[in-house]
Amino acid sequence: MPTRLTIARNLRSLRTAVAAFRKKRETVALVPTMGALHRGHLTLVKEAQRRADRVVVSIFVNPAQFAPHEDFGSYPRTFDTDVAALTEAKADLVWAPTAQVMYPDGFALKIEPAGAAKAGLEDKFRPHFFGGVATVVAKLFLQVTPDVALFGQKDYQQLRVVTQMASDLDLPLKVVGIPTVRERDGLALSSRNAYLSAEERSRAPMLARVLNACAGRINRREPVEMVLEEGVTELTQAGFAVDYLEARHALTLAPVASLKDGPIRLLVAAKLGKTRLIDNLAV
Numbered sequence: 216m217p218t219r220l221t222i223a224r225n226l227r228s229l230r231t232a233v234a235a236f237r238k239k240r241e242t243v244a245l246v247p248t249m250g251a252l253h254r255g256h257l258t259l260v261k262e263a264q265r266r267a268d269r270v271v272v273s274i275f276v277n278p279a280q281f282a283p284h285e286d287f288g289s290y291p292r293t294f295d296t297d298v299a300a301l302t303e304a305k306a307d308l309v310w311a312p313t314a315q316v317m318y319p320d321g322f323a324l325k326i327e328p329a330g331a332a333k334a335g336l337e338d339k340f341r342p343h344f345f346g347g348v349a350t351v352v353a354k355l356f357l358q359v360t361p362d363v364a365l366f367g368q369k370d371y372q373q374l375r376v377v378t379q380m381a382s383d384l385d386l387p388l389k390v391v392g393i394p395t396v397r398e399r400d401g402l403a404l405s406s407r408n409a410y411l412s413a414e415e416r417s418r419a420p421m422l423a424r425v426l427n428a429c430a431g432r433i434n435r436r437e438p439v440e441m442v443l444e445e446g447v448t449e450l451t452q453a454g455f456a457v458d459y460l461e462a463r464h465a466l467t468l469a470p471v472a473s474l475k476d477g478p479i480r481l482l483v484a485a486k487l488g489k490t491r492l493i494d495n496l497a498v
């Protein structure tokens with residue numbers, strides 16, 4: 216019988232639980248999530264357990280990172296199933312604040328990250344996104360005070376933004392990116408995959424296949440610009456509406472023209488029907 220997982224819903228109970236860990240000189244890892252947990256999140260929990268004595272998982276669908284026309288209202292909320300999965304995974308604490316706890320009346324702060332947050336990738340299509348993410352993640356870091364925080368590399372630009380934000384604010388924790396977990400056919404796991412129809416789901420792995428093919432060609436010294444143009448054409452012909460397919464410097468996310476400007480990360484975002492998918496790959 217697994218031990219009962221503690222769920223903190225307000226700052227007082229969160230701080231009491233974290234203080235109890237600290238009193239025993241235990242280290243703490245944070246896995247920030249918006250719930251709708253899948254195998255990718257549970258991999259983060261497992262990796263967190265390797266890096267710290269205690270694992271806190273936050274579940275908060277952050278209104279500040281959704282634009283009014285986006286899917287905040289319909290974002291999958293599966294709290295009971297999430298808690299069951301985290302109990303099974305032997306996480307130690309769930310931090311599940313309400314919006315009122317996170318953003319009480321009169322809340323007036325917004326962190327506006329620059330650098331990687333203005334790389335012209337996700338920010339170009341979701342201009343509100345990284346301000347919302349940086350603000351909530353800074354709050355989560357200050358609330359939970361972890362030694363280490365783990366993020367999936369699937370949201371690669373987010374990982375770069377959060378890493379820079381923690382460094383710029385001198386926050387005493389390590390931000391770690393964990394490789395993307397994929398379905399057998401290559402599709403990157405995402406809570407939004409649930410939006411795909413059966414027919415779209417069968418076409419979705421094409422995104423990862425094109426990334427792989429582009430990475431292979433760039434490694435064989437084919438011209439980056441041509442490879443990416445052909446990648447976009449292939450995706451478009453397969454019915455994707457491509458927002459971007461770009462080769463960027465893996466750390467700064469600055470544009471790169473050739474292999475020698477690397478290390479290169481390929482990043483893609485495209486819509487399949489109404490579902491927007493993102494993915495990325497190291498070259």
Ligand code: PAF
Pocket residue numbers: 247248249275277280348351352370373
């Ligand atoms: O990647 C996510 O699930 C969210 O953007 C995060 C980091 C939990 C912030 O709300």
